[in-house]
Amino acid sequence: MVDNSPVRTLVHKGLTIEGYSRAAVQTYWRLPELKLGFDLGAQPWSFMGTNTWFVSHAHLDHIAALPVYVARRRMMKMEPPTIYLPEGTIEHVEKILKLFTRLDRGRMPCQLIPIKPGDEIELSREHVVTVSATKHTVPSLGFVVWDRRRKLKAEFQNLSGEQIRDLRLSGTEVTEELRMPLVAYLGDSAPEGLDACPAMYQARVLITELTFVAPSHRKDKIHKFGHIHLDDLVERRERFQNEVIIASHFSTRYVDSRITRLVQRAFPDLLGGRLHLWL
Ligand SMILES: [Zn+2]
Numbered sequence: 001m002v003d004n005s006p007v008r009t010l011v012h013k014g015l016t017i018e019g020y021s022r023a024a025v026q027t028y029w030r031l032p033e034l035k036l037g038f039d040l041g042a043q044p045w046s047f048m049g050t051n052t053w054f055v056s057h058a059h060l061d062h063i064a065a066l067p068v069y070v071a072r073r074r075m076m077k078m079e080p081p082t083i084y085l086p087e088g089t090i091e092h093v094e095k096i097l098k099l100f101t102r103l104d105r106g107r108m109p110c111q112l113i114p115i116k117p118g119d120e121i122e123l124s125r126e127h128v129v130t131v132s133a134t135k136h137t138v139p140s141l142g143f144v145v146w147d148r149r150r151k152l153k154a155e156f157q158n159l160s161g162e163q164i165r166d167l168r169l170s171g172t173e174v175t176e177e178l179r180m181p182l183v184a185y186l187g188d189s190a191p192e193g194l195d196a197c198p199a200m201y202q203a204r205v206l207i208t209e210l211t212f213v214a215p216s217h218r219k220d221k222i223h224k225f226g227h228i229h230l231d232d233l234v235e236r237r238e239r240f241q242n243e244v245i246i247a248s249h250f251s252t253r254y255v256d257s258r259i260t261r262l263v264q265r266a267f268p269d270l271l272g273g274r275l276h277l278w279l
Pocket residue numbers: 022023024027059061062188249
């Protein structure tokens with residue numbers, strides 16, 4: 001396998017999380033069991049088989065590899081991928097793909113689908129993606145992947161199988177949908193992106209940006225640029241119910257050892273071992 005971009009991996013309860021993110025460099029995440037990925041800042045060769053992608057926003061470190069990915073799948077004779085993008089960006093991305101088609105003389109077959117906060121995308125019977133607003137310097141989105149199943153309604157719990165069958169035959173809806181947030185993804189955003197979507201705090205796995213960690217990089221200034229500071233996570237520490245929190249997208253102005261040191265000072269037990277720094 002060609003090794004063209006770094007990828008880190010973590011497996012939690014049968015769910016694999018793969019990815020890498022560094023501010024102003026590149027961001028890409030993939031959940032192979034869910035057959036989807038977030039952001040196309042670069043495209044590791046091993047990610048090519050995943051055909052559904054959600055792009056959080058159009059900054060280059062999150063979208064630059066979109067044409068590369070589309071062209072690569074065509075060359076490898078794979079099905080055209082489906083890429084969900086913030087609605088205002090589609091027109092421009094289509095133009096870019098057309099220009100690359102002229103330069104490269106290769107087609108760019110793909111389905112680009114506009115999305116906005118509040119949208120719900122049905123991936124399958126078991127999985128749905130919801131879209132939330134985030135706060136950044138350009139239109140930007142957050143995503144939650146939900147596991148959903150049907151469950152007998154509470155008022156029918158004590159009925160016999162026969163009674164339930166009769167109700168069902170008479171046209172009564174006996175089940176209701178039960179949803180559980182599996183994975184939440186906050187691309188670039190000020191902390192409002194977390195606060196606006198309670199499922200971000202409840203998802204089994206949260207992937208979040210954490211661009212700034214140093215006390216000298218002041219929060220108020222950082223929020224203007226639409227990013228999260230370590231102090232924002234500290235303020236919200238009681239709210240995180242996630243089993244795994246992956247923090248990434250660190251600024252390139254920090255060396256790795258400084259990030260680790262500052263985060264460990266703020267969270268000596270790394271939120272009970274739930275907080276993972278992906279450097
Ligand atoms: Zn970024």
